Amino acid sequence: MANKQKTTRILIAGFGGQGVLFVGKFLAYVGMAEDRQVSWLPSYGPEMRGGTANCSVILSDDPIGSPIVDAPDVLIAMNLPSFQKYQDAVVPGGAIVLDSSLINEAYARKDITYFALPATQMATDEQLDGLGNMILLGKFLEACLPTSGELIQKALAKVVPAKKEHLLAANQKAIALGRAHQG
Amino acid sequence: MAEKVLMKGNEAIAEAAIQAGCRHYFGYPITPQTEIAAYMAKRMPKIGGVFLQAESEIAAINMVYGVSAAGKRVMTSSSSPGISLKGEGLSYLAGSDLPALVVNVQRGGPGLGGIQPSQADYFQATRGGGHGDYHMIVLAPASVQEMASLTVKGFDLADKYRMTAMILADGTIGQMMEPVSLEVEPPKVYEKPWALTGTKMARKHNIVTSLFLQPEALEKLNIERYARYRIVEENEVMYESFQMEDAEICVVAYGITARVSKNAVTAARAKGIRVGLIRPITLWPFPKAALAEAATRVKSFLSVEMSMGQMIEDIELATRCKKPVTLVNRVGGMIPTPEQVLSAIEQAAGGDR
Known part of the structure; x- marks a missing residue:
């Protein structure tokens, strides 16, 4: 997974409020900064109204056909229902980045790689409450989408609104935590 | 080329409409197109335009009729059930030969249906949407970039042929984000000698109406309108x-x-x-x-x-x-x-x- 593929299909899923769409937007800006084709598609249907949210992001060197990610190369799972719902959808050889603070379930697949880290717990320990999503994102970037620190800065600057600039440092710290996580 | 920005399809429609010279938007919220109204609510007051959330879809389409009759670029947007409500207004616009841009970000139907994407309003759009013999120009974007470019094109075609142009999108294209370039050519200005702009006592007054009680006159208008439609069919297929x-x-x-x-x-x-x-x-x-x-x-x-x-x-x-x-x-x-x-x-x- 460490080599950059021509096309990476990412599905990010979790509860509403966990920052699912935010992570997706960040990844879209990473793709744009690299002059790649990108698409970002949120769930906006009844599932969102019921509390869970997901977001399809595609980064590609070629024009993107369907923006819908049914079979992700990587699933970023932020809660148990999302993990259960999408584990089987990941393509063989793909990966799941998951928050083991919230997902305590057997890994059913032998043909994919699991990157587990207790992101919610880590966020609480480091007084980064609410930034478990960015810790998972850091892990994803390290494991699945090699991205330079400079590019991460660039994308963060785009995705964190000007009036919330004071949150930049915390977001950076959270990403760094995820990137540095071993195991 | 202008720097690309990451935008939702719905937002791209709204921004492109403003770039195309539209300063009047009337709408009523409905998923999955509400971002269009939200964007207009934010932007229009800053550029001297009008954003008005009407009391209903029917009110909104009739406000469109009014502004169009006054010769200005105008639009409304909705999703499937809301477009059905606008059906009468669409027919009146056609019967009065008024240009307008109407956006339908389709959702599942019939009835109140659901809020997820659909293309089940194809018949309604391509056959006019309301009663009587008429057509709308129906544009179907497949990307966020086309949401912008076809909006600009739609305003142009509407003015050129005195017709309603409809953007027939769906919830997916409306909600998704892609990089979009919003460099738009300055809008072409069309003479509108028929518009209700005040006679200043210098000309005969104009009448904009779809009421023609003499069947001979009404038949003639229908035939003339279809001659115009033939020209559209010959020249504007994409x-x-x-x-x-x-x-x-x-x-x-x-x-x-x-x-x-x-x-x-x-x-x-x-x-x-x-x-x-x-x-x-x-x-x-x-x-x-x-x-x-x-x-x-x-x-x-x-x-x-x-x-x-x-x-x-x-x-x-x-x-x-x-x-x-x-x-x-x-x-x-x-x-x-x-x-x-x-x-x-x-x-x-x-x-x-």
Whole structure:
């Protein structure tokens, strides 16, 4: 997974409020900064109204056909229902980045790689409450989408609104935590 | 080229409308198009424009009628059930030969239906939407960039032909974000000698109406209008042709299903199946000639739609049923997968290879 593929299909899923769409937007800006084709598609249907949210992001060197990610190369799972719902959808050889603070379930697949880290717990320990999503994102970037620190800065600057600039440092710290996580 | 920005399809429509010189927006919120109204609410007051959330969809379309009669660029937007409410207004606009831009970001129906994407308003849009003999120009974007460019085009065509142009999108294209370039050419200005701008006691007053009680006069107007429609059909057809050069199977799809189909065509090509895609960009006027030409060399057509089979009738009409057309569809807010389309292509090619 460490080599950059021509096309990476990412599905990010979790509860509403966990920052699912935010992570997706960040990844879209990473793709744009690299002059790649990108698409970002949120769930906006009844599932969102019921509390869970997901977001399809595609980064590609070629024009993107369907923006819908049914079979992700990587699933970023932020809660148990999302993990259960999408584990089987990941393509063989793909990966799941998951928050083991919230997902305590057997890994059913032998043909994919699991990157587990207790992101919610880590966020609480480091007084980064609410930034478990960015810790998972850091892990994803390290494991699945090699991205330079400079590019991460660039994308963060785009995705964190000007009036919330004071949150930049915390977001950076959270990403760094995820990137540095071993195991 | 202007720097690309990441935007939702709905926002791209709103920004492009402003760039195209639209300063009057009337609407009523409904998922999945509410971002258009939200964007207008934010931007219009800052640029001296009007954003008004009407008391209903019917009120909004009649406000559009008023501003259009005064000669200004104007728009409204809604989603399927809301467009049905606007049906009367659409007919009145046509009967009065008033230009306007109307956006339908479709959701599943009928009735209140659901809020997920659909293409089941194809008949309604391509046949006019309201009562009486008339057409709208119907534009079907398949990307966020086209949400912007076809909005600009729609305003231009509406003014040029004194017709309503409808952007027929769906929830997916409305909600998704893609990089978009918003560099828009300065809008072409059309003379509107018919507009109600005040006579300043210097000319005879204009009348904008759709009421004509003399049947001879009304018949003449209908015939004249259809002569204008013929010109639109001759000059304004737009479509994209993808891998059609040596195709034996022709997939026809628009909007989001065209993107799904493109994936399937690419996958089928990798398996050695000679298949191509015709993507209508204008649904009215429909690319009849392109399909009739394709019918002379392909073995069969697939119509990929998020409806129970609406565009398929236009394909059969355009090709005079010369070649079989198979429907590949999902409905109710479901979207066909590339695998579903691929398997239909394989079947058309004569089973798995």
